[in-house]
Amino acid sequence: MNMPFARPIAWHVTRWSEDPYSQGAYSALLPGGDGALRRLLSTPVDGRLFLAGEAFNHDHSAMTHSAWESGRRAAADVIASAARKVIVVGAGFAGLAAAGALRAQGLEVVVLEARDRIGGRAHTLSLAGHAVDVGAAWLQQYERNPLARRAEQLGLSRCVTDFSQPLAAAWDGPLPDINPAYERLRQAIDRAQPLASGVDAYLASLDPAERRAAQYAIDANLVLEAGLPLTQLSAQVLDEEGVGHGDQFLPQGYRQLLEDAASGLDIHLKCPVQQIAWDRHGVRVDEWAADCCICTVPVSVLKQLRFSPGLPQAYQQALRFFSMGRLEKVVLQFDQRWWPVSAGGYLRWYDSPPNWGEWLDLTAVSGTPLIAGLIAGDAVDRHITGKTDEQIALQACEKLAAWASAIKRNNEP
Known part of the structure; x- marks a missing residue:
C-alpha cells in the first residue's frame, strides 16, 4: 500500500x-425523553433496590464524576434506610463511590463486577x-x-x-466559525418538536454558507458528543451541559483514581449478575444475599437484567427513553x-x-x-x-x- x-x-x-457489559459509551436520551426521567430512576425501589450511574445523575450525565456523584447519592439513601449489608453491582466509578461511602460508615459491602478488571467504561x-x-x-x-x-x-x-481552541480544518475549504453557528441553532430549535425535524427546518432556512457552518456544528458539537444520530436524540440534549469547562x-x-477508589473494598471480579430479587426480608443478587442492592450497570445492560418483582411500571417506561x-x-x-x-x-x-x-x-x-x-x-x-x-x-x-x-x-x- x-x-x-x-x-x-x-x-x-x-x-x-x-462490549456486552457496556453496549456503548454513555447514556443518551431518546426522542421524548427529558432530565426528569433521570431523577425518577435515581429514586429507591421498595427501599431495597437503588439505581446509580452516570445515566441517573439528574444534575449532569455521561461523565465519570456524574457516575461518582450518583453512586455517593445512592449510598446516602442506603445509609438512611438503616441497612447493614449491601451488594453493589458494578465496579465502575458509581459502584466504587457507593461502596467506599458505605464502607466508611461501617456497612458490610460486597462489589460484584462482571469484567476481569475494575473501572467499567x-x-x-x-x-x-x-x-x-x-x-x-x-x-x-x-x-x-x-x-x-x-x-x-x-x-x-x-x-x-x-x-475552544482546536487546530481545525474542513475538507471543502476554509473553516467557518463553528461555535456561534451551534449557539444560533440551539436558540432556534423548539424543544417541544422532534430534534431531527426541527434541525431540518432550521437548516432549510439558511443560506449555503450558514448551512455548511451549522452542519459542521451539528456533527462536532452534537452528534460527536451524544454518540447518536439526530433521529435518535431527544431535543433536550441541546440543554445538557457537556465539555469545555476547564x-x-x-x-x-484514570487507573490512578480507580485504584485509589477501590482500595480496601471487597471486589469480586468475573461475577456477571443475571437476576436481582427482593422482598420485605432483603435482596438476593443471584446467590448473594444482603439487605439491599445498589445496581450501577449501564442502562442498556440494566434493561437485560431480570428483576423479581419486576421494576415498577413507571421505571420501565422511563427506561424506554434511554439508549447508549x-x-x-x-x-x-x-x-x-x-x-x-x-x-x-x-x-x-x-x-x-x-x-x-x-x-x-x-x-x-x-x-x-x-x-x-x-x-x-x-x-x-x-x-x-x-x-x-x-x-x-x-x-x-x-x-x-x-x-x-x-x-x-x-x-x-
Missing part, C-alpha cells in the same frame, strides 16, 4: 458498542509501554468535579485541554510525529460524511508520537463495524493525513 503517511507501529481500537491500558485511557479520558467540568479534587489531593499529573486529562490515566451513545476511539503510535502540532494538543476534522472528527495529540505528555482519535454515531458503522483493528487504524490514519493536508493548504500564502 502506497500510504501518504507513516504506518503506525502500534495501535488500539475500542469496541465499546460491542474507564480503562487505562499500556500501548508500547505508555499509559492510554481508551474509555473516559478527561476530568470534565473541572472546578466542580470531585474526582478532580481527589486527583489534586493525590498530586496526580494533569494537563488542560482547551476545547477540562483536564491525566497523562498516567456510540463513541469509539483509536490510539495510534508512530516512530515520529508527521502531523502539524497544535499548541493545546487538540485537533478537529470536519469531513463529509463525518468520521474521525476529534483528536488528542498525546506526544508532548507521553514522550512518544502518540495520538488518539474519536468517532461517533453512524460513523461507527461506516468505519468500525466488520473491520479488523488494523484496517480501522489505517483508515483513521488516512483521515488524519487528510486533516494535515487541509491544515497545510489553509496556511499556504
Whole structure:
C-alpha cells in the first residue's frame, strides 16, 4: 500500500458498542425523553433496590464524576434506610463511590463486577509501554468535579485541554466559525418538536454558507458528543451541559483514581449478575444475599437484567427513553510525529460524511508520537463495524493525513 503517511507501529481500537457489559459509551436520551426521567430512576425501589450511574445523575450525565456523584447519592439513601449489608453491582466509578461511602460508615459491602478488571467504561491500558485511557479520558467540568479534587489531593499529573481552541480544518475549504453557528441553532430549535425535524427546518432556512457552518456544528458539537444520530436524540440534549469547562486529562490515566477508589473494598471480579430479587426480608443478587442492592450497570445492560418483582411500571417506561451513545476511539503510535502540532494538543476534522472528527495529540505528555482519535454515531458503522483493528487504524490514519493536508493548504500564502 502506497500510504501518504507513516504506518503506525502500534495501535488500539475500542469496541465499546460491542462490549456486552457496556453496549456503548454513555447514556443518551431518546426522542421524548427529558432530565426528569433521570431523577425518577435515581429514586429507591421498595427501599431495597437503588439505581446509580452516570445515566441517573439528574444534575449532569455521561461523565465519570456524574457516575461518582450518583453512586455517593445512592449510598446516602442506603445509609438512611438503616441497612447493614449491601451488594453493589458494578465496579465502575458509581459502584466504587457507593461502596467506599458505605464502607466508611461501617456497612458490610460486597462489589460484584462482571469484567476481569475494575473501572467499567474507564480503562487505562499500556500501548508500547505508555499509559492510554481508551474509555473516559478527561476530568470534565473541572472546578466542580470531585474526582478532580481527589486527583489534586493525590498530586496526580494533569494537563488542560482547551476545547475552544482546536487546530481545525474542513475538507471543502476554509473553516467557518463553528461555535456561534451551534449557539444560533440551539436558540432556534423548539424543544417541544422532534430534534431531527426541527434541525431540518432550521437548516432549510439558511443560506449555503450558514448551512455548511451549522452542519459542521451539528456533527462536532452534537452528534460527536451524544454518540447518536439526530433521529435518535431527544431535543433536550441541546440543554445538557457537556465539555469545555476547564477540562483536564491525566497523562498516567484514570487507573490512578480507580485504584485509589477501590482500595480496601471487597471486589469480586468475573461475577456477571443475571437476576436481582427482593422482598420485605432483603435482596438476593443471584446467590448473594444482603439487605439491599445498589445496581450501577449501564442502562442498556440494566434493561437485560431480570428483576423479581419486576421494576415498577413507571421505571420501565422511563427506561424506554434511554439508549447508549456510540463513541469509539483509536490510539495510534508512530516512530515520529508527521502531523502539524497544535499548541493545546487538540485537533478537529470536519469531513463529509463525518468520521474521525476529534483528536488528542498525546506526544508532548507521553514522550512518544502518540495520538488518539474519536468517532461517533453512524460513523461507527461506516468505519468500525466488520473491520479488523488494523484496517480501522489505517483508515483513521488516512483521515488524519487528510486533516494535515487541509491544515497545510489553509496556511499556504
